[in-house]
Amino acid sequence: MEIKIAEEDGITVVTPVGRVDTSTSKAFEDGVMSAVASGKKLAIRFNEIDYMSSAGLRVVLMAGKKLTASGGALALIDMPEKIFSVFRISGFDKILKIFPNLAESKEFFN
Amino acid sequence: MLVKIKNNIEEISRICDIVRNFCVQNGVSDEKYHDVVLILDELITNIISYAYPDGGERFFDLSLEKNDQYIVMNVIDDGIPFDPSSQADPDVDSSIEERQLGGLGIFMVKQLSEVIEYSRVDDQNRLCVKVALCNKNKEENHGD
DSSP states (O other), X not given: OEEEEEEETTXXXXXXXXXXXXXXXXXXXXXXXXXXXXXXXXXXXXXXXXXXXXXXXXXXXXXXXXXXXXTOEEEEESOOHHHHHHHHHHTGGGTSXXXXXXXXXXXXXO | OEEEEESOTTHHHHHHHHHHHHHHHTTOOHHHHHHHHHHHHHHHHHIIIIIOTTOSOOEEEEEEEEOSSEEEEEEEEOSSOOOGXXXXXXXXXXXXXXXXXXXXXXXXXXXXXXXXXXXEETTEEEEEEEEESSSOSSSOOTTO
């Protein structure tokens, strides 16, 4: 799988592409954790993935925990309904910040 | 449709392609394809990762069918006994600091399916999971 990492207005944006499952979650974890280590403001974009299994959710939660502990911030953006349903079922919508797009997460980061 | 699966995590990607083709050929919606592929990913990953602790090359079976009401998945393996339907659910109301990293996969299988039946017969784990084709399941659905 491909992981795109970009800087957009001082925010590190990580975009996984394809399937985030057990066989690809290590690449996703490496991409997300390098962004967690280098930046305090991280957004993960979800509109280029087919699906995300619990292996991927685990990585998102880990990033959220680390950034919460270090005073950083994590926003989840551009999440299609099918992916959002997985976050809702897991209760992650209550402990992580989800925004329609990057522009609407700006206030949260500021 | 019957598929034989090897206990190798690389199989996940092949199974995803098979499920995608099955759903396209049977006119299954993208939303239901998503639920089915996620459920099978979780179940198959569990078997590959935990059912055969002694290692070695092993195989297990998946069957996939569609009827008027359901997509029916049957997974049969001869690994160590494991009943997903009896696993404790994670606490989905805990704070981010307290939230545990594990236990989510089986919970999602339970939440996304209508029926989950387990039996241990002839030293085999036999699991039947059904996903309803229409949206009258336990989760409230958006705009339906």
